Amino acid sequence: MIVSARKNTLIGRNSDYRFHTSHVATINHDQLVNIMSRARTTLTAPDIVACLSLLTETVSDLVADGNFVKTGLGDFYLCAKGSIDDPKGSFRPGKDRQGQGIRPTCE
Numbered sequence: 001m002i003v004s005a006r007k008n009t010l011i012g013r014n015s016d017y018r019f020h021t022s023h024v025a026t027i028n029h030d031q032l033v034n035i036m037s038r039a040r041t042t043l044t045a046p047d048i049v050a051c052l053s054l055l056t057e058t059v060s061d062l063v064a065d066g067n068f069v070k071t072g073l074g075d076f077y078l079c080a081k082g083s084i085d086d087p088k089g090s091f092r093p094g095k096d097r098q099g100q101g102i103r104p105t106c107e
Contacts, residue, residue: 063104079105 008018037045082100
C-alpha cells in the first residue's frame with residue numbers, strides 16, 4: 001500500500017490536500033479461493049466457496065434483520081444516515097428527505 005498526498009478538489013474541503021491510497025493489487029473472489037485452497041488446509045476450493053457463500057448469506061440475513069454481526073473479518077451492521085430539522089420528526093428513508101437512508105456498514 002502506498003499513501004500519498006493529492007490536491008483536494010472535493011466540494012466542502014477544509015484542507016488543500018487529501019490523502020490517497022494505492023494498492024499493490026486487487027484480489028478477486030476466485031483468486032482468493034485459489035490462494036486459500038493452496039494454504040495450510042485440507043479444504044478444497046469447492047468447500048471454501050460453499051463456506052464463503054454460507055457466510056455471506058448468513059451475515060446478510062442477520063444484518064437485514066437488524067443485528068450487529070461481529071466476525072473475524074469485521075463488524076457488519078446497518079446504519080441510519082441523513083439529518084432532520086425537528087427531533088420529533090420521523091425517519092423516512094428513501095423519501096429523499098435530507099439524505100435520509102440506511103447504509104450497510106463494515107468496520
